[in-house]
Amino acid sequence: MPIYIRGLRDVSTAYSKLERDTRAGLRTGLRDIAEPVQHTAEALSQARIARIGRKWWKMRVGVTRTVVYVAPRQRGVNGRGGPRRRPNLADLLMDRAMEPALEQNEANVEQAVDRLLDHVIDDFNH
DSSP states (O other): OOOTTTHHHHHHHHTTSSSSSHHHHHHHHHHHHHHHEEEHHHHHHHHHHHHTTTTTTTTEEESSSOOOEESSSSSOOOOOOOOOOOOTTHHHHHIIIIHHHHHHHHHHHHHHHHHHHHHHHHHOOO
């Protein structure tokens, strides 16, 4: 269940015309907003997925011009044609950790985005 921010692309485009420091501040703010979701997803994946291993529960936050996302830090491993040991791990991570983490933090994320955009607008107007 993603949270959609309407107009994020427009804000990013407007910011591309401003100074580099201002654009970096927007990216940093968005990353900071997503960190509680990241930490919750890490905790839920360890608690709810049996034999998750030492590296698959770790998450990362990414920010692009149009998307802020939380994803597993470890990327898929290309085998030598053999069967994958946990072909359902992606589904387990999404269903048991990542979507519940977003749901638990949804209200806080929405409020933080509103505050960040208000701050961006204030900076833009001054």
